[in-house]
Amino acid sequence: MRQMGVSAGVAICLAVSCVVALRGQGTAAGAASKVELAILYRRYFESRDAQKLDLLVYWPGVAQRERDAFERSVRQDLKFKLKNVAFASIGDTKALEYTLEGTTYRPTLTPVARLVATYEGTAEIKTAATSYLVGVKRKRYFITLASPVPK
Numbered sequence: 568m569r570q571m572g573v574s575a576g577v578a579i580c581l582a583v584s585c586v587v588a589l590r591g592q593g594t595a596a597g598a599a600s601k602v603e604l605a606i607l608y609r610r611y612f613e614s615r616d617a618q619k620l621d622l623l624v625y626w627p628g629v630a631q632r633e634r635d636a637f638e639r640s641v642r643q644d645l646k647f648k649l650k651n652v653a654f655a656s657i658g659d660t661k662a663l664e665y666t667l668e669g670t671t672y673r674p675t676l677t678p679v680a681r682l683v684a685t686y687e688g689t690a691e692i693k694t695a696a697t698s699y700l701v702g703v704k705r706k707r708y709f710i711t712l713a714s715p716v717p718k
Contacts, residue, residue, distance in 0.1 A: 596622035597707030601680060604701065604708045605652040608682065612649050617641050625702060625709035628675045633712045640697060647686035647695050654701070655681045663700070665713070672713035676702025682710065 598604035604623060611619040620641055626634070657663075657678050664673040678700040686695040702711035 597625065597704070597709040598623065599707065601654055601682075601701065601708055604682065604710075605654070608684065609649060609652050612645070612652075612684070615645055617645065623710050625676050625704055625711050628714040629712045630715055633672075633714070637712055644684070644686065644695075644697055647689075649684060650687050651685045653683050653685075655683050655698070657681060657700070664716075671716040673716055674700050674702060674711045675714040676704055676709060676711040678702050678711060679708075 598607055607623060608620070611623070617638070624637065657680065663678060664671060666672070680701045682699045682701050684697050684699075686697075688694055699710040700712075702709055
């Protein structure tokens with residue numbers, strides 16, 4: 568009887584570990600709407616929780632260089648006090664594809680909007696803002712980063 572209890576405990580721990588691993592890869596999370604994405608961004612940002620901010624990003628296909636750039640950007644932004652989170656249109660003139668060192672990159676998800684976070688300035692920096700592309704996957708809204716285009 569005791570052995571069955573230990574086995575069940577191990578199975579539960581493994582299941583929880585799998586869920587945590589999947590969330591870290593961006594296969595879960597996101598938000599049900601743009602409004603919820605803004606609310607969650609504000610909540611996680613104001614609690615200074617970079618790991619939860621990661622849950623708002625669609626990670627599959629994103630190269631390590633772009634992951635690191637996002638992480639650096641978040642760490643820098645967390646030094647500021649968040650003023651506002653809003654959405655802006657993508658605009659027709661924005662180039663969403665670029666080539667670096669012979670590799671072409673484009674957003675992993677088709678962008679539907681931009682999430683724009685503005686921050687209170689400091690004596691040195693009067694205005695600070697960060698803009699992220701937002702895409703939809705399986706009816707969930709995510710911050711979408713660039714990924715290499717398959718050749």
